[in-house]
Amino acid sequence: MVTMRDVAQRAGVSIATVSFLLNDTKPVTAATRARIEQAMVELGYRRNMVARALASRRTHIIAMAYPALEHKFGMSTAEFFTSAAEAARKEDYHLVLWPVGNDGVELRELLGQGLVDGVVLMEVQLDDPRVDVLQQAGTPFALIGRTTELEGLSHVDIDFDTTVEDAVKHLYDHGHREMALISGDLDDPRFHDYGPWVRTEDAYRRVAASYGLPVVVLPCSDTTQAGKLAAERLLAEHPETTAMLVLNEYAALGVVSGLRRSGRDIPADMSVLSLLMVPETAAMTDPELTMMRTPGPELGQLGTEALIRELEGADPLPPQLVPAKLFPGATVTAPKAPQPKASAGRRAARKARS
Amino acid sequence: MVTMRDVAQRAGVSIATVSFLLNDTKPVTAATRARIEQAMVELGYRRNMVARALASRRTHIIAMAYPALEHKFGMSTAEFFTSAAEAARKEDYHLVLWPVGNDGVELRELLGQGLVDGVVLMEVQLDDPRVDVLQQAGTPFALIGRTTELEGLSHVDIDFDTTVEDAVKHLYDHGHREMALISGDLDDPRFHDYGPWVRTEDAYRRVAASYGLPVVVLPCSDTTQAGKLAAERLLAEHPETTAMLVLNEYAALGVVSGLRRSGRDIPADMSVLSLLMVPETAAMTDPELTMMRTPGPELGQLGTEALIRELEGADPLPPQLVPAKLFPGATVTAPKAPQPKASAGRRAARKARS
DNA sequence: TCCGTAGGTCACATCGCTGTCAAGAGTTCA
DNA sequence: TGAACTCTTGACAGCGATGTGACCTACGGA
Numbered sequence: 001m002v003t004m005r006d007v008a009q010r011a012g013v014s015i016a017t018v019s020f021l022l023n024d025t026k027p028v029t030a031a032t033r034a035r036i037e038q039a040m041v042e043l044g045y046r047r048n049m050v051a052r053a054l055a056s057r058r059t060h061i062i063a064m065a066y067p068a069l070e071h072k073f074g075m076s077t078a079e080f081f082t083s084a085a086e087a088a089r090k091e092d093y094h095l096v097l098w099p100v101g102n103d104g105v106e107l108r109e110l111l112g113q114g115l116v117d118g119v120v121l122m123e124v125q126l127d128d129p130r131v132d133v134l135q136q137a138g139t140p141f142a143l144i145g146r147t148t149e150l151e152g153l154s155h156v157d158i159d160f161d162t163t164v165e166d167a168v169k170h171l172y173d174h175g176h177r178e179m180a181l182i183s184g185d186l187d188d189p190r191f192h193d194y195g196p197w198v199r200t201e202d203a204y205r206r207v208a209a210s211y212g213l214p215v216v217v218l219p220c221s222d223t224t225q226a227g228k229l230a231a232e233r234l235l236a237e238h239p240e241t242t243a244m245l246v247l248n249e250y251a252a253l254g255v256v257s258g259l260r261r262s263g264r265d266i267p268a269d270m271s272v273l274s275l276l277m278v279p280e281t282a283a284m285t286d287p288e289l290t291m292m293r294t295p296g297p298e299l300g301q302l303g304t305e306a307l308i309r310e311l312e313g314a315d316p317l318p319p320q321l322v323p324a325k326l327f328p329g330a331t332v333t334a335p336k337a338p339q340p341k342a343s344a345g346r347r348a349a350r351k352a353r354s
Numbered sequence: 355m356v357t358m359r360d361v362a363q364r365a366g367v368s369i370a371t372v373s374f375l376l377n378d379t380k381p382v383t384a385a386t387r388a389r390i391e392q393a394m395v396e397l398g399y400r401r402n403m404v405a406r407a408l409a410s411r412r413t414h415i416i417a418m419a420y421p422a423l424e425h426k427f428g429m430s431t432a433e434f435f436t437s438a439a440e441a442a443r444k445e446d447y448h449l450v451l452w453p454v455g456n457d458g459v460e461l462r463e464l465l466g467q468g469l470v471d472g473v474v475l476m477e478v479q480l481d482d483p484r485v486d487v488l489q490q491a492g493t494p495f496a497l498i499g500r501t502t503e504l505e506g507l508s509h510v511d512i513d514f515d516t517t518v519e520d521a522v523k524h525l526y527d528h529g530h531r532e533m534a535l536i537s538g539d540l541d542d543p544r545f546h547d548y549g550p551w552v553r554t555e556d557a558y559r560r561v562a563a564s565y566g567l568p569v570v571v572l573p574c575s576d577t578t579q580a581g582k583l584a585a586e587r588l589l590a591e592h593p594e595t596t597a598m599l600v601l602n603e604y605a606a607l608g609v610v611s612g613l614r615r616s617g618r619d620i621p622a623d624m625s626v627l628s629l630l631m632v633p634e635t636a637a638m639t640d641p642e643l644t645m646m647r648t649p650g651p652e653l654g655q656l657g658t659e660a661l662i663r664e665l666e667g668a669d670p671l672p673p674q675l676v677p678a679k680l681f682p683g684a685t686v687t688a689p690k691a692p693q694p695k696a697s698a699g700r701r702a703a704r705k706a707r708s
Numbered sequence: 709t710c711c712g713t714a715g716g717t718c719a720c721a722t723c724g725c726t727g728t729c730a731a732g733a734g735t736t737c738a
Numbered sequence: 739t740g741a742a743c744t745c746t747t748g749a750c751a752g753c754g755a756t757g758t759g760a761c762c763t764a765c766g767g768a
Contacts, residue, residue, distance in 0.1 A: 003723095003725085004725060005725095013747070015724090015725075016726085016727080016747070017748075018725095019725065019726060020726095020727090022725095026745095026747085027745070027746070028747085029745090029746065029747095032747085046468075047467070047724090047725080048468045048725070050407045050408045050469065052724080053404045054404045054408050054726090055724075055752080055753055056727085056753085059404060068435070068436045068439065072429065073427070073435070074429065075428065078427035081451075081453070082422045085453045094452075094464075096417075096450035096451060096452055097435075099436060113400060114355075114402045114403060115448070223634070224634070224637045253638045257638075257639070261640055280577070280604070283577070283579055283608075284607045285611070286582070357754055357755085358755065369719095369755080369756095370717070370718060371716080371717060373756060373757080374716090374756095374757090379757075380716075380757095381715065381716070382716070382717085383716065383717095386717085401754090402753090402754055403755095404753085405723090406754080407723095408722095408724070408753085409722075410756055410757085411723075411756095
């Protein structure tokens with residue numbers, strides 16, 4: 001292995017000078033620089049990150065902590081990851097995906113080992129034990145998502161309020177007055193505290209109310225099967241519904257199947273709008289889903305940048321909320337007929353999860 | 355930070371003794387062991403991985419090198435990753451997902467830094483520049499997939515021959531005599547050398563011939579859109595076809611849409627069998643796809659174990675080929691009517707990509 | 709009684725790099 | 739000519755572990 005000592009020797013300088021050049025910590029004359037650089041090329045020198053990490057107490061590794069067991073790693077997550085990795089690389093950091101459990105135990109283990117400078121936390125819960133672990137360990141971190149208690153935490157997140165507002169408006173403008181949200185399944189203990197689900201549902205109730213719409217919300221976990229069942233249940237319990245907003249990516253696919261299996265035409269009989277989705281998934285249905293596109297690339301990048309600023313001791317970036325933007329597909333159109341004042345339907349609607 | 359020195363001091367031993375205990379490199383009396391362990395608990399000692407790595411020249415980090423830009427990270431890949439990570443953890447290694455380009459440049463960069471002990475290589479091409487990079491660097495590695503030149507390389511892979519054989523047999527046994535393979539798109543320069551595509555196509559040609567079937571193969575990249583088009587093209591060019599085998603996961607979804615859009619009922623008018631897929635994806639269509647289930651969990655684990663054995667200097671595991679197993683869904687049934695001897699169709703079939 | 713052997717423990721050199729402190733080389737100004 | 743600076747460069751002490759070689763008991767056999 002070629003070490004800094006070898007380079008220094010060949011260039012006729014001390015290893016300190018080589019280090020200064022490499023880290024740009026002290027000025028070096030053009031002539032010396034040239035000699036050193038030549039020596040590095042000739043010897044094929046590559047700086048050893050482990051030694052550097054030990055001496056500088058910075059590994060330049062950022063872990064993206066992902067609860068691989070609790071949350072399936074879908075296309076949306078992949079977007080977060082790749083954009084974050086790219087952002088990190090630009091700043092001379094390695095960003096790697098590190099599978100850790102949601103309870104913080106493995107994360108504590110990891111931090112204790114001093115292998116990572118900072119952590120980007122994914123799939124944040126409103127009250128997330130991993131945040132406590134990170135704070136205790138004193139490891140810098142950024143959240144992609146938000147806890148309830150945000151005091152002084154670097155974070156970026158989806159702007160659920162705006163997203164839901166825009167989504168509802170889109171349907172409202174098409175003439176829909178009987179909508180339903182196929183939400184997350186907050187009864188599942190693994191997710192009762194999962195930010196996106198809680199926030200979307202809250203936002204929807206607020207927005208729907210502000211539009212004077214009946215609030216219909218059905219729980220549904222993020223699987224195609226669950227989506228099918230939810231669609232069937234909705235048709236049975238709220239036949240007046242003309243448009244559905246579906247929170248979960250894979251559930252949305254199931255909703256489409258479920259509606260079709262029940263003989264509904266999309267969008268003629270029912271409009272479907274998917275909240276939080278990536279184009280690849282939207283293209284999986286026929287017709288292609290109208291969706292609010294998850295701002296994964298933006299959030300991955302922003303979150304990583306926020307963390308790196310903290311690591312470098314720069315002024316922290318202000319928290320950012322990015323809305324998902326509407327990508328029209330072909331699953332939303334005007335409802336078939338003007339809504340009758342179906343008071344029975346209304347009552348049933350009010351009952352659901354409200 | 356609590357160091358080994360602190361622990362040693364408190365326990366009244368030398369740091370060497372602590373190290374011996376920790377690494378189990380030399381025997382330690384029960385009494386000494388107890389004193390040291392108590393000291394560690396009291397001080398909350400956690401061994402610093404960076405220092406350990408520098409001194410021992412082993413970081414205990416395994417990188418799963420994933421070409422994030424070239425290949426989308428889908429559910430199948432996630433399975434590989436999580437099972438590999440688990441296998442690594444059992445052996446006291448960290449396995450992390452490291453995004454690197456397919457050309458080997460970033461990988462070379464990474465290896466030069468001495469941060470990883472070994473590499474699990476995903477999405478292997480038949481002639482993969484990354485393999486050369488790894489060999490040059492002298493870094494141990496295991497392939498999930500196979501290059502053409504396999505001499506002495508640790509690897510595990512899907513048994514494409516058996517998988518295709520079983521798939522064709524399944525269709526044949528249902529009475530199908532006019533099948534088509536919707537393969538990968540080997541004309542795409544990024545994938546012209548992509549192992550699974552090449553091997554599956556080869557295997558199919560062989561197996562189909564051995565069954566005396568006409569060989570119809572259509573290229574198709576791994577997107578839903580491409581799948582739709584491929585389905586339509588097949589209907590136009592080979593109307594005699596009664597069953598389709600689809601290689602790519604997302605293309606399979608598109609095939610189903612495309613067929614349905616063209617007014618075909620599945621499976622009454624056309625049987626569809628997906629090669630290489632995970633249950634979650636199979637559940638996305640209606641009816642649920644019959645598939646050969648990608649042995650992701652097995653391969654992730656086996657590949658990692660093979661690598662670790664190499665790292666530990668144990669006898670290498672023999673290469674393993676694991677077939678995808680049939681998971682019956684509801685998209686395969688007997689063809690509608692016995693096949694007429696449509697000689698025109700036959701001729702057209704022979705022309706396609708042969 | 710003496711020696712060989714094995715089990716336990718310790719001191720210390722090392723891993724490759726960082727960063728502090730001090731010193732040498734020019735420059736400028738009085 | 740020398741004081742006061744500014745630039746560059748070098749020596750060296752860590753960073754927190756590992757692991758080699760030496761040493762120091764015991765114990766058993768001859």
